Amino acid sequence: MLSGKQIRLSRIFGTASRRALVVPMDHSVTIGPLGASTHADQTAAVLERAGADALIVHKGRARTITPSRFGSMGLIVHLSAGTSLAVDQTRKVLVGSVEECLALGADAVSVHVNVGAPTESEQLTDLGVVAAECDRLGVPLLAMMYARGGIADTGNTSVATLSHLGAIATDLGADIVKLDYAGSSQKMNAVVDTCPLPILVAGGPATASDDAAIDFGLQVVESRVAGLSFGRLIFGAEHPHRVASTLADRLHREAIPARPLTPALELA
Secondary structure: OOOHHHHHHHOOOOOOOOOEEEEEOOHHHHHOOOOOOOHHHHHHHHHHHHOOOEEEEOHHHHOOOOHHHHHOOEEEEEOEEOOOOOOOOOOOEEOOOHHHHHHOOOOEEEEEEEEOOOOHHHHHHHHHHHHHHHHHHOOOEEEEEEEOOOOOOOOOOOHHHHHHHHHHHHHOOOOEEEEOOOOOHHHHHHHHOOOOOOEEEEOOOOOOOHHHHHHHHHHHOOOOOOEEEOOHHHHOOOOHHHHHHHHHHHHHHOOOOOOOOOHHHOOO
C-alpha cells in the first residue's frame, strides 16, 4: 500500500524524470515584501503555467494564494523563520506545526537549519522534532541545510561540508535535502554519492540576468541531483515564466542522471 509520504511526494516528483523544480518564496519573513500584496498569488499562477513542481511559502502566505494554483503544483509550507533585523541572523525558530500545514493542504513541509550557527543545537533539535511529527502524519520533510561559521578549513560549499550536511539531514529523518551547489557537476556528483536522499540545489542570490540564471540551472542539472530549489533566480527574474519554464523543461525531459528517491519512499 502507498504511504502518505509516497502519495505526497508523487505530487512533487511526479514527472517521468522524477526530478523537480521547486520555487521557495519564504524570503518575505527574512527580508520583507517580495512585491505587491498580490505578488505570491500572481507568481504562483506564472509558476503553474511554467511547469514548476512545487512552491514553498509560509503558512500565512499560503492563504493568500488561490487554491486552484495547486492543481498541478505541490504546496510546501515552511516552518522556520528568522529575520534580517535580528542580532543573530543565523538563528531559525519553528513558527508552525505539521498539522497546521496539513490543514492548509500542504504536500510537504520544510525546515531551515544553519549548521555552525550559535544556535545550531536548537535548530538540530527542531529538525528532529519535525521529522518525528512528519513520520507520524505521513508528510514529507524537506531539510534546507546550510553551513554557517566554524568551517573555514573546508569551506561552505566543499564536497566534505555538503556531504556532512546531507548526512545530518538523512540521520535526523528528512526525506529531501536542499544544499548549495558544490561548484561543478563532478563535485556535486561526489556529494550525491554520499547521500541517500533526493538533493535539491539552492539558487542563491539573484544573478545579473535571466540568461545567467538559466545557464546556472542548466549547469547544475548536468549533475545527478534530483532538482532545483530556485527562488530569487526565478521570482526576481525579469521574465520569471521564461526562466522557470526553461528549467522545468530541462528537468522533466529525461530521467538521467537523476537519483531516484530512497527505497522507503520509492514512488509506485
